[in-house]
Amino acid sequence: MEAPVDHPDDVLAIDIGATNIKFARVDAHGRARSSVKRRPTPYPCPPERLVEWVVQRIANSDVERVGVGFPGEFEDGHVVRPGNLSRPGGVGTEIDDEMDARWHGFALEPTLRRETGRDVRVVNDATLAALGCCRGVGTELVVTLGTGCGLAIRADGLRQRVRDLGRTSFDAGRTFDQALGEQARARDERTWRRDVVMAVNALAGEFGAVMVYLAGGNARRLSLEPFAGRPYAIEIAGNEVSLRGAARLFA
Numbered sequence: 001m002e003a004p005v006d007h008p009d010d011v012l013a014i015d016i017g018a019t020n021i022k023f024a025r026v027d028a029h030g031r032a033r034s035s036v037k038r039r040p041t042p043y044p045c046p047p048e049r050l051v052e053w054v055v056q057r058i059a060n061s062d063v064e065r066v067g068v069g070f071p072g073e074f075e076d077g078h079v080v081r082p083g084n085l086s087r088p089g090g091v092g093t094e095i096d097d098e099m100d101a102r103w104h105g106f107a108l109e110p111t112l113r114r115e116t117g118r119d120v121r122v123v124n125d126a127t128l129a130a131l132g133c134c135r136g137v138g139t140e141l142v143v144t145l146g147t148g149c150g151l152a153i154r155a156d157g158l159r160q161r162v163r164d165l166g167r168t169s170f171d172a173g174r175t176f177d178q179a180l181g182e183q184a185r186a187r188d189e190r191t192w193r194r195d196v197v198m199a200v201n202a203l204a205g206e207f208g209a210v211m212v213y214l215a216g217g218n219a220r221r222l223s224l225e226p227f228a229g230r231p232y233a234i235e236i237a238g239n240e241v242s243l244r245g246a247a248r249l250f251a
Helices: 047-059 097-103 108-116 125-133 176-180 182-187 189-207 241-248
Strands: 011-016 020-026 037-040 065-070 073-075 078-081 119-124 139-145 149-155 158-160 169-171 211-215 233-238
Touching: 011 047, 011 125, 011 241, 020 241, 047 108, 065 108, 065 125, 065 241, 073 119, 078 108, 108 119, 119 125, 125 139, 125 149, 125 211, 125 233, 125 241, 139 189, 149 176, 149 189, 169 176, 176 182, 176 189, 182 189, 189 211, 211 241
Parallel strands: 011 065, 065 119, 139 211, 211 233
Antiparallel strands: 011 020, 020 037, 073 078, 139 149, 149 158
16 A cells, blocks of 8 residues: 655645635646535634634644635734725625724734644735746736735836725726726626726836736636737636745645
């Protein structure tokens, strides 16, 4: 009988979204060793409930290294802003001020490390996607399109700190999440496509991007044709780059 194969460099990739949480075991190159599982994000979602959910998934795995993407502004192991997680019923419900305050400053990475005893590394979800697709040449911009909208920028391979795009103003009366998120797409996909192109052009110009990647579940709904002739290259990276990004957290 053959001994089981040991893969000490494997990573458990967990990509937390405002609607679903995606997770899979990946190798050191970010290639999935198991099927990618998706579960609904639990709402209401105070810090303790999300920690319990993630800790259970880690406990069910024998992987010692865990890479996590968080759907909000995140710095140095701590939540700065929780994005849509402070909405008790998820996207489409109002922000709960008390839950929002509980998330602000929450030490998510240290808490997950303490509760699991594993090497857990947490970054913003757009940052995780950027790790999975950026090539490290020039200024690269990543726009994630899913339940909401996220932004990450890398300059010659180095992460640049940027604003939490989702809650900022897109135009009069709408935030980027409201204009480019799933609810807007489901309501009027033609207008959503137009707004995505407008937003990408503006962001690429603002940051001087030479390369733009469209990531997240709704990126596949776009084509490259509307971006022809722009002063930047563009690529539809898709929804699985976060798995590769989780592995690269440990590179």
